[in-house]
Amino acid sequence: MLALAGVLAMVSTACSKSSNASGLPPLTTVFVQKFRYHGMPATLPSGLHMFRFENQESFPITHEMIPIALPPGKTAQDVINEAKAKGPDSEDEWLHIGGDFGPADTGASVIETLYLPPGNYAIACWQTGKPNGQENGPPHAAIGMVFQFKVT
Numbered sequence: 001m002l003a004l005a006g007v008l009a010m011v012s013t014a015c016s017k018s019s020n021a022s023g024l025p026p027l028t029t030v031f032v033q034k035f036r037y038h039g040m041p042a043t044l045p046s047g048l049h050m051f052r053f054e055n056q057e058s059f060p061i062t063h064e065m066i067p068i069a070l071p072p073g074k075t076a077q078d079v080i081n082e083a084k085a086k087g088p089d090s091e092d093e094w095l096h097i098g099g100d101f102g103p104a105d106t107g108a109s110v111i112e113t114l115y116l117p118p119g120n121y122a123i124a125c126w127q128t129g130k131p132n133g134q135e136n137g138p139p140h141a142a143i144g145m146v147f148q149f150k151v152t
Ligand SMILES: [Cu+2]
Pocket: 062, 063, 064, 125, 126, 127, 140, 145
C-alpha cells in the first residue's frame, strides 16, 4: 500500500490536475487535521476521480472518509445533526456511493477511485475514537467532521 501510494504520488506531481498522460484519473489529496477535512474542493467536474485520504493528526486516532450522496435539500448540517441525534448508527441513513476511505490510523493513507455523476455529496467520518485514546465518543460527524461538495 505504501509503495503504491509512492508511485501514485509521483504520477500525480508529474501531471496537471485535470488531465494526465498516464490515463489515470486526476488525483486529489484530502487530509485530516483536528477533526477537519482539508484539500477537498467544493466543486468537482463529473467523472472519474482518484482521492488520497491521509490521516495527518498529531495524536493517534482512527479516521475515515466515507463519501455519501446527499438527497435533495439535505446539507452537511443534516449529516451533523443526525450524527448528534442518533450516534454512529446514523451512518446507515445515508446513501453510500462506494469507496470507503479507511479506517486509517494517524500517519496512514488510503487511495481509491470514484466515479462521480453530477449531484450533491458529502464526505464524513463516523469513527468514535477520542483524542485521549478512549473509544466510544461521539461519531466525529457529530462534532463537524463533514464536508459537502458538488459535482457538476
Ligand atoms: Cu474521524
